[in-house]
Structure formats: structure tokens, C-alpha cells
Amino acid sequence: MSILVNKDTRLIVQGFTGSQGTLHSEQSIDYGTNIVGGVTPGKGGTEHLGQPVFNSVKEAVDKLDPNASIIFVPAKFCKESIIESAEAGVKLIVCITEGIPTLDMLEVKKRIDDLGVRLIGPNCPGVITPGEAKLGIMPGNIHKPGSIGIISRSGTLTYEAVKQTTDLGFGQSSCVGIGGDPIPGSSFIDMLKLFEDDDQTEAIVLVGEIGGTAEEAAAEYIKNNVTKPVISYIAGQTAPAGKRMGHAGAIIAGGKGTAKDKIKKLEECGVHIADNLVSIGSKVAEVLDR
């Protein structure tokens, strides 16, 4: 088992023929992901990377019966692309794009919730189930099938956690980047639920960062609902208040969202804290007593 994606995932790519769409689709296909086709308005009827291209998600859904979509279109078109995909009946949408206006995401979030669609991202590296399917821009080769579930708001920090758990021999069940935006499609809690129910996952690594209160909410949820050990690293302990640290969501505003508060809350709720970026893997080993 794993969460969200596996070898049965039938993926379509929105923004298939663009430079990012092409590069990452090639890498995903090499990894073994089953990309069944793609969508680029105006290019319907052509072929790309050996797969059919459609003008709309609706056509692609009718012809290909996909169960997931990944989006590489520019930020200004993402609202339409996500909603188009959700309305066409795709149940899992992964949006990689960074820079979507927040008000667009408020609208998107409401729509996908109404339709019962799972959105991962935006502004994220995507989702991978090692050895089965890679829906995203993460380097496949650092992953290894295994027992750790990883959830993160940051791309490269996820890679650090992956590398460390691979090097120590644990491997990963699935890894999900929920993204660095203030209004993400899925929350830590959404992913914690899935990992808690997943047999393959023995422990969960939660990589958070400053800004908002998603980690605090996750901590409360873990205390009441998660039986598996959770190990957490929170980035931004040295970040100043009031400054956006790269990610749109990474800002300490009105005294809220500091790393210190998040770590305190997580600790209170029984989460194991890796106090240094380099010790995520060793903390997992310590908690699992291996």
C-alpha cells in the first residue's frame, strides 16, 4: 500500500507540451509513471512523448479515463485549469505551479471541496510513491520503497528528509509536498489521515515551516487521532517577523506562525522534534529504535 498514487495511477498532464511539462513528464515516464496523455489547448489531435494530446481535460477524460492529473500551466491560468480538471471528473489533481493569486486559490478550494476532489499543491514538488509512480518534479533516484510517510510544505526540504531516510535504510511509503502557499489544496491533516490508514507506513515525517497555524492544527490532530510515531522538523527558527521567506505562506504575521510556537505545540502533542535539519533521519531511527 501507499497513499494517493501507485502503479495503477493513470495520469494526464495539463500543460503537457510546454517546456516544464515536457521535461518533467519525460522524467516521470522514465521513473515508470503511467502517463496516458495530456492537455494543451490548441494542440489537440497531436502526439507528445508518444502519448495523445487533447484540447480539453473533458476530452482527455472521455478518451483516456485517467484517475489523476498534474498541472504545469502558468500561474495566471491555474485557477481555470484546476477547476476544469475537477469539473471533468478527475479526482486527484497535483498542481506544481508557484505564484497563483491567493484569491484564486480561495475560489479553487471552495470548488474542489464541493466536488470532492483532492488537490495537492500548488507551489509544491508533487507526490511520489517510490518504485511505483512519480507525479512531480522531485528527483526520483533519492527515493526508495519503504516505511516512512513524508509530508512537507517545502520541496528541497522534502528531498533532505527523503535522502536521510533512504540513507538509513528506511525508505518511504509515499512523499507528499503540500506546498508553500497560504491556501493549499490539502492540509497536513488530510495527509496524516491517509498515512495513519496506510499499512505500509510505520512512521510519519512532517516537515513544516514558519507562517500560518497548519502545524499547530496538525499537532492537535495527531494528539487525538494518530497512533503512529510522528517526527517533525520546522524550518525558519532564525527567520525575522514580517518578512516573507520565499514561499508565499512563509511569513510570521501579527506574532503568529513562529517556529518556536509550532515546535512547542508539536512537542506538547507528543510529536518527536528533530531540532536540526541534518538530524531528521537519525531522529526517525531513534524513535523507531533501530
Next chain:
Amino acid sequence: MNLHEYQGKVLFAEYNLPVSKGKVIFSADEVIDACNEIGGSKWVVKAQVHAGGRGKSGGVELISSPEDGIKFAEKWIGKNLVTYQTDSKGQPVNSILVEECTNIAKELYLSAVIDRESQKIVFIGSSEGGVNIEDVAKNMPEKIIYQGVVFGDDSLSDDASNIAQVLKLNDSQTKQFIPMIDNLLRLFVEKDLSLLEINPLVITENGDLLCLDAKVNIDSNALFRQPELEEMYDESQEDPQEAEAARNDLSYVSLDGNIGCMVNGAGLAMGTMDTIKFYGGNPANFLDVGGTATQERVAKAFKIILEDPDVKVVLVNIFGGIVRCDLIAEGIIAAIKEVEVKIPVVVRLEGNSADKGSKILSKADIKIESINDLANAAKKAVDFAK
């Protein structure tokens, strides 16, 4: 992106929100005309900077003659205003807003933000205005209302009435207030705001509502569809290095330590700063060089980091994902030569072809400390910075 008060008030007026009659001036010569145009015998002059706390720092004055306005303009234009919200250098004053004088009966607070938890636009209102709202939230939480609203929703006037109650408005003020909330929400949504704050919103001696201040932040990600707002950008209010970085599409925040950081990925950049701190050092900056880390971008990043005279060493931390570390290593070497970096550089490469990358670095004809273990790389940088 932040707007000045005078720019915010132009937007307010466009949305039929009550603002004082006023005029912005950019030199002392314009004061007399501005006062004549506004009329009356008393005016308020307000230095325009992207920071609050202006009143307590001498940046706002009540004047009874245009001559006093000229003195105020001469005192401030071209100077920096330091308030409790700025750093010790302060913010440059390039313009002054001259406004008619308002007789205030009561000061209130009103703002709107996008609330991450409820995933809604939330209005925050308080009967305590003109003070720091965070202090009110802490000391008198019962005097604040947080009202989530939905654009286009029928219940908006009920929501507005709820806020009006906490603001203790009378019937005629509430009648003014309900359309005001509607207009503010329209402004918020149509102009892609991320924050709107009126502190204070006042009740005048005549019993009318008036927006005495206007703080407006715009979602930078939405500027592509707000060209007329993008033109209002005032780069003079930004940290020069941060503005330079933004122009080059790099994400940079200056800090007060002495270890320069260049990292790919925002999360890892924060993590790297924390690791430096963990080993006893102090980061000089946050810098996300982006996923590709090409020679051009690395060179730009070095230039920006080295503009900070405190920087004694640069720690480069790259996790090669899709991009190979050997290519990144070549880019780093070329960039160091191009920029003529004279201080020590510690490079940590991890991920795709990291070994090849470090070999290239260690064979380079310039001195680079290539350390693939992040803990050791951070310790080395801390040593250099001592």
C-alpha cells in the same frame, strides 16, 4: 506589494469610501497650492512611508498656516523617518499628504485579511482604534470581532451589522457602515488585496464615518492583472538589496549576521540558516537561488550577498534535484571568478551527481571548501566567520 496612504486613499475614493479631502505633494513648493485647493484654515500633513507609527515619530503634524506646511515638507522630504516599525535607518520620505483637518469624536479599527485557517476573507473590527491592534487582541479581546465574509453572499449586510455592533455604531452610522463593508470587500477582491487596514476609522464630530488612514497591501502574485497598481510600486521603500534581488527574480531577505547563504529552495534556505545558528553562527541573509542555479543566477546571488559588508564567508547549499550537481559546480566556479569573490566560500552539494560536483570543486584553480555533509559545511562556515 505595499501602497502609500495617499495611493490607498485614491483606491478608497474610487470605491466610494469616505476619505478626507487631500492632495499629495512631492516638494515644499507645492504646499501653498495644496492648502488653497483643499481650503479651510487648518490642515494635517503626513509623511508618506511604508510604515506605521508615523504620528509618534513626528511624521504627522497639524498645521494652521501653509508656511508651517512648507517647514514640515522641508524638514522631511529627502530625509528618513524612523518609527517603531522601521529599522534604525528608517524609511525615506519622498512625498507628503496634505489633508483637511478632521474633528474626531471617536477612533475605531477596521481591517480585512485572508484568513488561512477559515480560508475566507475576514474583517477585523474593534471599538478601540488608533492603537496597536495586537495589544487590543491581547489585553481586551472582547473588544474585537473577527467576521468571516463571502464575496457575493446575501448575508453580507448581516455580517456588517455584527461588526457595527462591536464598533458600537449608532443607527445612522450603521447605515453608512453596511455599504462601506460591501465596498471594501469589492475593493479587496477586485484589486487582489492581501491586507486592508483602516486605523483609525473615525467618527467625526458630525457623527459621520471617515477613513483617516489607509494601509493597503496587494498580492504580488496578482500584479499581472493589476497593471495600474503595479505602477504604484515605490522601490525606495524596499531594502535596496532585496529590491535588486527581486529584479533578478531571486528571493532575498537581509538579516544581521555575517554568514552569507545561497541555497536552492525556500524551505532549505530557512533550514540552512537554522543549521548555521544551531552550530553557533549567524546567517547574514535568506537567499533562494531557485531550482536551476545557473552560473548567471549564482553570479547575481554572489553580487547581492557581497554587497553586505558584514559578510565574512558564503555558504552555498544546493540539493541537486533534476539539475545535476556537476553542472552546478561549474556554474559556481565560473560565478566566483566572474564576481571576483575574495572571501571564503563553503559549498555543500547533495543529490544528483553530487560526487562529480564536489570533485570538480576540489580541482578548481580557486579556493573553495567543498563539504558534502551539511553539518560539517555549516560548522566550517561558522569557523570562517569567527
